Amino acid sequence: MQDAFSVIYHVRSTPKEIAGRAEAIALEQSVELPRAAVRDPHIAENILARVESIAPLGDDQFEVVIRLARATTGDEPAQWLNMLFGNTSLQEDVLLVDVAMPEEMLAAFIGPRFGVEGLRKLVGAEERPLTCTALKPQGLSSAQLADLCGLFARAGIDLIKDDHGLANQRFSPFAERVARCQVAVEQANAETGRRCCYVPNLIGSPRQIAEQVRLCRELGVRVVMIEPMLVGMALMHELAASDPGMAILAHPAFGGALRIAPALLFGKIFRLFGADAVIYPNYGGRFSYSPQTCKALAENLLHPWGGVKPAFPVPAGGMQVDRVQEMLDFYGKDVILLIGGSLYMAGDALLERSRTFVENVQKGGAR
Amino acid sequence: MQDAFSVIYHVRSTPKEIAGRAEAIALEQSVELPRAAVRDPHIAENILARVESIAPLGDDQFEVVIRLARATTGDEPAQWLNMLFGNTSLQEDVLLVDVAMPEEMLAAFIGPRFGVEGLRKLVGAEERPLTCTALKPQGLSSAQLADLCGLFARAGIDLIKDDHGLANQRFSPFAERVARCQVAVEQANAETGRRCCYVPNLIGSPRQIAEQVRLCRELGVRVVMIEPMLVGMALMHELAASDPGMAILAHPAFGGALRIAPALLFGKIFRLFGADAVIYPNYGGRFSYSPQTCKALAENLLHPWGGVKPAFPVPAGGMQVDRVQEMLDFYGKDVILLIGGSLYMAGDALLERSRTFVENVQKGGAR
Numbered sequence: 001m002q003d004a005f006s007v008i009y010h011v012r013s014t015p016k017e018i019a020g021r022a023e024a025i026a027l028e029q030s031v032e033l034p035r036a037a038v039r040d041p042h043i044a045e046n047i048l049a050r051v052e053s054i055a056p057l058g059d060d061q062f063e064v065v066i067r068l069a070r071a072t073t074g075d076e077p078a079q080w081l082n083m084l085f086g087n088t089s090l091q092e093d094v095l096l097v098d099v100a101m102p103e104e105m106l107a108a109f110i111g112p113r114f115g116v117e118g119l120r121k122l123v124g125a126e127e128r129p130l131t132c133t134a135l136k137p138q139g140l141s142s143a144q145l146a147d148l149c150g151l152f153a154r155a156g157i158d159l160i161k162d163d164h165g166l167a168n169q170r171f172s173p174f175a176e177r178v179a180r181c182q183v184a185v186e187q188a189n190a191e192t193g194r195r196c197c198y199v200p201n202l203i204g205s206p207r208q209i210a211e212q213v214r215l216c217r218e219l220g221v222r223v224v225m226i227e228p229m230l231v232g233m234a235l236m237h238e239l240a241a242s243d244p245g246m247a248i249l250a251h252p253a254f255g256g257a258l259r260i261a262p263a264l265l266f267g268k269i270f271r272l273f274g275a276d277a278v279i280y281p282n283y284g285g286r287f288s289y290s291p292q293t294c295k296a297l298a299e300n301l302l303h304p305w306g307g308v309k310p311a312f313p314v315p316a317g318g319m320q321v322d323r324v325q326e327m328l329d330f331y332g333k334d335v336i337l338l339i340g341g342s343l344y345m346a347g348d349a350l351l352e353r354s355r356t357f358v359e360n361v362q363k364g365g366a367r
Numbered sequence: 368m369q370d371a372f373s374v375i376y377h378v379r380s381t382p383k384e385i386a387g388r389a390e391a392i393a394l395e396q397s398v399e400l401p402r403a404a405v406r407d408p409h410i411a412e413n414i415l416a417r418v419e420s421i422a423p424l425g426d427d428q429f430e431v432v433i434r435l436a437r438a439t440t441g442d443e444p445a446q447w448l449n450m451l452f453g454n455t456s457l458q459e460d461v462l463l464v465d466v467a468m469p470e471e472m473l474a475a476f477i478g479p480r481f482g483v484e485g486l487r488k489l490v491g492a493e494e495r496p497l498t499c500t501a502l503k504p505q506g507l508s509s510a511q512l513a514d515l516c517g518l519f520a521r522a523g524i525d526l527i528k529d530d531h532g533l534a535n536q537r538f539s540p541f542a543e544r545v546a547r548c549q550v551a552v553e554q555a556n557a558e559t560g561r562r563c564c565y566v567p568n569l570i571g572s573p574r575q576i577a578e579q580v581r582l583c584r585e586l587g588v589r590v591v592m593i594e595p596m597l598v599g600m601a602l603m604h605e606l607a608a609s610d611p612g613m614a615i616l617a618h619p620a621f622g623g624a625l626r627i628a629p630a631l632l633f634g635k636i637f638r639l640f641g642a643d644a645v646i647y648p649n650y651g652g653r654f655s656y657s658p659q660t661c662k663a664l665a666e667n668l669l670h671p672w673g674g675v676k677p678a679f680p681v682p683a684g685g686m687q688v689d690r691v692q693e694m695l696d697f698y699g700k701d702v703i704l705l706i707g708g709s710l711y712m713a714g715d716a717l718l719e720r721s722r723t724f725v726e727n728v729q730k731g732g733a734r
Binding site: 024028030031032033034036037038039040042043046047048071072073074076077078079081082083085086087088089090091092093134136137138139140163164165167168169170171203204205206207208227230231232233234235237238241252253254255256281286287288317340341344345347 | 391395397398399400401403404405406407409410413414415438439440441443444445446448449450452453454455456457458459460501503504505506507530531532534535536537538570571572573574575594597598599600601602604605608619620621622623648653654655684707708711712714
């Protein structure tokens with residue numbers, strides 16, 4: 001089979017059964033027929049997936065590498081995902097771990113439009129780690145959220161994003177909220193000379209999101225957030241491909257298919273599909289990822305990969321202000337630190353604690 | 368909290384920790400802040416989610432019911448999913464099991480446009496179970512697929528769907544394939560007097576799918592297939608809401624987040640989001656669902672539910688022709704039996720075996 005790529009799965013099986021199981025995955029992810037029913041020699045040669053290797057991992061786990069024909073993806077991102085893990089995602093003994101593609105295949109994907117460098121330019125921070133926080137809780141009015149947005153911008157936080165639970169609810173309708181928050185951040189920037197960005201959350205159906213994007217552009221928004229697993233991976237890809245003039249911050253909500261390795265889903269697939277920065281649960285917070293998983297995820301976002309730009313890791317999920325130095329030591333300077341609740345716990349001292357967060361990141365990143 | 372709904376999770380925990388864990392889920396799925404940071408009494412009263420009940424299930428598993436404010440969903444389907452399982456999907460100790468909404472909340476969802484009754488009328492089968500098969504394998508030309516489509520239509524199979532791996536690949540480009548297969552099925556129908564339907568597979572970005580839908584309407588297609596987990600749940604909902612004059616067959620590909628109970632995801636959520644028929648892995652095939660799961664899933668698709676029409680269960684995934692009677696006994700008449708590979712194994716006797724499948728379903732369903 002020429003012009004092919006490799007997909008790596010971890011499969012739970014006995015040593016006796018693994019060869020048959022691997023063969024079944026190859027059939028499921030290509031022809032979806034018993035081998036005996038594949039009668040066309042052209043298809044058997046060029047379309048049928050192959051088992052490339054099987055390696056024991058211990059504990060009845062095996063690494064299985066399957067070779068898929070590139071032609072089956074039609075060079076189209078949604079269909080590529082389908083080929084990686086369409087039906088096999090329904091089999092609970094299989095974890096999708098990684099994918100290895102020849103460089104020329106990467107051209108089918110848009111990848112980050114801004115990437116690390118573009119986002120740095122946007123906020124005027126060429127060297128240091130970036131800071132991020134969230135407007136919350138939902139239930140506040142647009143005016144209250146805009147006040148918070150202005151406060152965070154005056155504190156110097158680079159990216160001030162909507163909480164991912166902010167949609168188009170009555171208490172802070174999208175159009176009203178985005179207009180007010182954008183004005184608030186621009187006023188603060190005019191005072192401080194900074195380039196902090198408000199990051200609205202896009203959510204809804206494709207047409208609703210198209211309308212939200214239109215409004216954001218009109219209002220001068222430079223970065224938007226999206227939850228690809230909720231609104232569609234292909235939608236994010238299409239948004240990036242349409243060159244909206246806005247960077248994309250991807251949020252992992254609804255992405256809890258832990259049977260796709262997080263380093264692959266959030267590190268590689270989100271990057272290929274156009275995210276300029278990817279939020280994910282950091283180790284040691286409210287979620288369960290290990291330091292190893294977080295490191296691998298961040299490396300996947302940043303490593304040189306053909307013509308695909310690097311994207312920022314945004315570790316989050318219960319991060320504390322007093323962990324800033326530890327996170328900078330762990331991730332280095334190409335990182336966006338997202339801290340939410342730990343700032344809000346300051347109550348009336350929210351501005352001071354936000355300033356401390358910004359200063360600590362600037363100091364720590366410059367060490 | 369007034370105007371609320373309940374979400375049911377299964378949580379792995381010790382008896383000592385479950386109360387704190389349940390409280391943390393309530394916070395995560397609403398304000399995403401520590402409780403102490405919720406300072407606004409209106410939000411504490413009306414937006415903050417509540418733990419409604421905690422019940423032990425044995426083996427360190429608990430059923431946790433959380434009450435969410437309807438206002439947080441904005442009556443918008445993608446945001447509703449976000450509220451159900453956005454961030455909590457990232458926590459591996461939690462399974463999303465069910466949702467219970469007051470009837471007036473169902474009005475936010477489109478539900479099936481055709482449903483069981485509409486699909487029955489479309490194919491002219493008011494009482495009996497329906498039959499379905501798939502055009503495969505990918506790699507065949509459009510002409511070869513159209514020949515197969517004509518053969519299955521002459522055998523009397525009600526719904527002849529694209530394999531979910533058929534996209535817009537060079538070997539059978541979407542526009543060419545759909546045009547040829549639609550002609551083939553119409554010619555066969557003209558000969559037999561039946562109303563078999565060809566069911567093209569929609570896949571790609573929102574704009575590509577909009578174009579595919581336009582083409583399908585133009586060609587007189589009456590049923591389309593879609594993989595909501597690959598192309599976006601909200602996209603399927605928007606498609607149904609746009610009243611395209613075509614029924615929607617939903618395919619479970621990439622839906623293997625086994626941490627959402629299949630009976631909920633495929634039985635209730637797919638139905639709410641507009642699927643007229645839902646394919647899922649039947650017990651005893653290539654996949655791992657139990658008979659109990661399949662029964663619960665089918666019941667969720669069919670049970671009376673406010674103004675939401677029932678949708679057809681389509682058990683599939685390695686079904687054999689000789690299991691027809693067993694499946695009819697298990698599911699009754701409101702079912703679409705989807706058999707693929709087992710027909711193809713007949714080789715040159717494909718037409719005969721397809722006819723036998725159709726006859727057995729008609730006989731069995733009439734018992």
